[in-house]
Amino acid sequence: MKYILYVTMVFTLFSCKKEAVETYQGKDGVSFFAYTYQQLHTTATRSYSFAFQSTVKTRDTMYIPLRLTGKLSDQPRTVLLKTAEGTTATAGVDFELKEVTIPPGVYIFNYPLVLINSVGMASHVYRIVLEPAETKDFTLGTLGQTPATNTVQTEENFRYLKIDVSGMYIRPAYWDLLDADFGEFSAEKYKFMVKILGITDFSYENIGSDGLLNYPVTLRNALAAYEAANGPLLDENGQEISFP
Amino acid sequence: MHLKYFLKLSPVFILIMLAFSACKKDNQSFKYDQINDIKITDATTSFTVAQRDSLIITPTLTQTMPESDSFTYSWKLDTPTDTTTIAKTKNLRIKVTLSPSTYQVVYKVTSKKNGIYTLKRYTVVVTGIYPDGWYIVNNKDGKGKVSLIRTDDVIFDNPMEVANNKTYPGKALALYNFGKGGFFYYFSDQNVYRFNMNDWLDLGDKSSILPGLATPLPFKTAPVFMINNLQFEQYIVADGNLYVGLSGANSDNVKPFTQRIPGNYNLFPGIFPADYSMTYFYDNNTMSFMQMPYLSRILDRAPATPLTTNSFDMANVGKKMIAYDRGVTTLSQEGIEWYYIMEGNDGRYLLSLTGDGNSTHPGINQKMDSSPEIGSATNFATSSILKQLYYTAGNNVYLYDILAKSARLIYTFPTGYVIKDIEMKRSTSKQLVIGVNNGSAGEVYYFDINAQGEFNNGTYTKKFTGFGEIMQIAAARQNLSM
Numbered sequence: 001m002k003y004i005l006y007v008t009m010v011f012t013l014f015s016c017k018k019e020a021v022e023t024y025q026g027k028d029g030v031s032f033f034a035y036t037y038q039q040l041h042t043t044a045t046r047s048y049s050f051a052f053q054s055t056v057k058t059r060d061t062m063y064i065p066l067r068l069t070g071k072l073s074d075q076p077r078t079v080l081l082k083t084a085e086g087t088t089a090t091a092g093v094d095f096e097l098k099e100v101t102i103p104p105g106v107y108i109f110n111y112p113l114v115l116i117n118s119v120g121m122a123s124h125v126y127r128i129v130l131e132p133a134e135t136k137d138f139t140l141g142t143l144g145q146t147p148a149t150n151t152v153q154t155e156e157n158f159r160y161l162k163i164d165v166s167g168m169y170i171r172p173a174y175w176d177l178l179d180a181d182f183g184e185f186s187a188e189k190y191k192f193m194v195k196i197l198g199i200t201d202f203s204y205e206n207i208g209s210d211g212l213l214n215y216p217v218t219l220r221n222a223l224a225a226y227e228a229a230n231g232p233l234l235d236e237n238g239q240e241i242s243f244p
Numbered sequence: 245m246h247l248k249y250f251l252k253l254s255p256v257f258i259l260i261m262l263a264f265s266a267c268k269k270d271n272q273s274f275k276y277d278q279i280n281d282i283k284i285t286d287a288t289t290s291f292t293v294a295q296r297d298s299l300i301i302t303p304t305l306t307q308t309m310p311e312s313d314s315f316t317y318s319w320k321l322d323t324p325t326d327t328t329t330i331a332k333t334k335n336l337r338i339k340v341t342l343s344p345s346t347y348q349v350v351y352k353v354t355s356k357k358n359g360i361y362t363l364k365r366y367t368v369v370v371t372g373i374y375p376d377g378w379y380i381v382n383n384k385d386g387k388g389k390v391s392l393i394r395t396d397d398v399i400f401d402n403p404m405e406v407a408n409n410k411t412y413p414g415k416a417l418a419l420y421n422f423g424k425g426g427f428f429y430y431f432s433d434q435n436v437y438r439f440n441m442n443d444w445l446d447l448g449d450k451s452s453i454l455p456g457l458a459t460p461l462p463f464k465t466a467p468v469f470m471i472n473n474l475q476f477e478q479y480i481v482a483d484g485n486l487y488v489g490l491s492g493a494n495s496d497n498v499k500p501f502t503q504r505i506p507g508n509y510n511l512f513p514g515i516f517p518a519d520y521s522m523t524y525f526y527d528n529n530t531m532s533f534m535q536m537p538y539l540s541r542i543l544d545r546a547p548a549t550p551l552t553t554n555s556f557d558m559a560n561v562g563k564k565m566i567a568y569d570r571g572v573t574t575l576s577q578e579g580i581e582w583y584y585i586m587e588g589n590d591g592r593y594l595l596s597l598t599g600d601g602n603s604t605h606p607g608i609n610q611k612m613d614s615s616p617e618i619g620s621a622t623n624f625a626t627s628s629i630l631k632q633l634y635y636t637a638g639n640n641v642y643l644y645d646i647l648a649k650s651a652r653l654i655y656t657f658p659t660g661y662v663i664k665d666i667e668m669k670r671s672t673s674k675q676l677v678i679g680v681n682n683g684s685a686g687e688v689y690y691f692d693i694n695a696q697g698e699f700n701n702g703t704y705t706k707k708f709t710g711f712g713e714i715m716q717i718a719a720a721r722q723n724l725s726m
Contacts, residue, residue: 210499
């Protein structure tokens with residue numbers, strides 16, 4: 001009897017206990033990040049050409065969105081990208097990858113990839129395939145798509161990002177959206193567009209829907225004026241340039 | 245021995261003591277005080293006020309113990325994005341600076357004595373300062389202006405100058421407001437301006453609207469502006485040339501117009517949104533219709549349409565366009581029917597385009613015989629409910645019966661008056677508004693239309709004077725998308 005009472009009292013004292021909430025345990029991760037509509041997923045290629053810049057550049061920086069998975073930190077952390085299989089560009093010659101510090105509390109971050117206008121760029125298109133490298137703070141992050149909600153678009157974490165870089169007039173990836181309104185890409189057409197419109201980036205993000213619709217009108221008028229004075233404008237393949 | 249018993253019983257003793265201390269008798273001796281019960285007893289909780297007018301709300305408070313209490317007051321906006329306190333007085337008395345919309349306002353009366361408060365929610369509808377009526381585009385002493393006759397017959401002589409505290413040089417040509425997009429355009433012979441349709445605030449001029457104008461100023465003829473049925477596109481035809489720009493639900497979405505759309509054409513100043521995707525134009529060089537789908541910047545010849553009796557081929561009309569007006573009009577399918585006055589080799593004709601939301605086709609093509617002065621007629625307005633058309637020549641107003649193919653004189657202004665513009669009140673087709681110039685003095689007349697299409701009692705119902713030389717009458721419309 002005595003012992004039952006003692007045991008009951010002891011149990012009474014310890015009967016309630018605060019339950020700990022399970023939290024993610026493990027090393028935080030990092031991956032490439034894009035909204036699906038941007039088509040920057042695993043199979044898509046981003047492109048950059050020194051020929052498309054408004055001024056002659058020896059180096060330029062391409063910003064690559066990364067997303068962190070795991071816990072936010074109140075301390076600065078470091079992230080690093082490395083090259084993966086398929087890379088034809090040479091580190092240190094055509095591009096530079098550096099360990100970069102991420103500010104505290106940040107979960108989406110633009111990694112600065114430094115591109116170098118090397119001698120080879122004038123006649124080559126180099127490919128850089130990137131993936132997140134293991135650092136003291138991060139491993140490879142969680143991959144996959146997040147379905148769209150009413151307020152958030154479908155977004156994607158992915159492991160490999162392909163970038164084509166050159167000093168030549170290579171057809172930019174964004175031209176897919178321009179085909180219908182601007183017609184086929186050619187280096188001479190691009191130069192004509194830069195001359196008439198005074199801009200070098202014709203991506204939809206830069207020119208908007210009104211640029212997509214209205215710039216071809218300006219170009220058709222300018223081309224008509226050019227042709228009236230000089231005859232047809234030919235591209236690098238001898239084809240007559242036109243805007244649909 | 246005693247100690248042994250004590251140790252044996254001690255747990256029982258502790259439990260009993262704990263049980264005693266666990267419960268304590270509560271005397272339940274609360275002290276009750278009467279509080280002042282405040283009620284806001286207004287029957288009217290909804291107010292409509294024009295922007296920049298005064299909003300006055302004087303709530304009625306009833307109290308059960310008024311002598312012993314005093315209050316603080318607050319009036320707060322209650323919108324998802326704005327909960328600003330707009331006043332801290334018993335009565336609300338403010339000049340409304342909010343944009344036109346519907347707002348919830350929460351009135352809070354708090355007792356200083358005990359902090360108990362009472363709430364009341366009011367609905368406030370803020371309308372544009374110049375909501376509806378007629379714009380009178382006129383020139384006085386060599387300077388253009390747009391006057392407004394509001395539906396309550398209050399005349400605003402020059403609201404654009406008052407609202408913007410600046411002058412608008414040049415001769416007034418035209419104004420276009422389609423109750424869409426939150427804005428309207430005003431053309432002088434020197435410039436084009438965009439205004440907020442609610443408060444007439446200036447939203448920009450030619451440099452931001454039409455930077456690629458292909459012809460030198462001044463405009464030779466009054467340009468026209470139109471928004472397409474889907475509200476995606478805006479069109480301007482100025483001195484025969486077409487310009488296109490993206491539109492949107494409000495003026496923030498509006499983008500500059502293109503340069504001149506390339507092509508060999510000389511458009512009549514008229515723009516005809518037909519079905520949802522297509523907008524038509526008329527080329528007086530080739531005397532044929534042209535077309536442009538939405539989100540395109542290519543102006544093409546309209547395809548040939550099969551010729552049937554009393555109809556026409558859109559690709560080869562063979563007549564010169566003189567004037568146009570809408571026929572049947574609904575909110576969602578605005579341009580479902582268009583009437584055209586055309587000049588043929590042997591006189592004037594009435595043609596029409598008609599159709600549903602998806603396709604458009606030629607309608608009638610009839611010579612306007614038995615129509616006095618039709619060859620010199622300058623203004624036309626069609627009814628949207630009767631197969632009738634009004635036209636004017638000099639100081640005479642004629643009513644043309646489309647089915648009977650004949651016209652009769654229904655009104656004559658005094659000698660020396662020249663009719664400058666006539667406009668049908670499109671929402672009812674029961675009011676014809678006529679702008680008349682007597683020399684350089686403009687007058688505006690409202691005529692009510694009876695079931696036969698004639699003027700009630702054979703005369704006008706309202707007359708407004710004091711305008712300069714009238715150039716155009718245009719409907720003032722509220723923004724339908726709001």
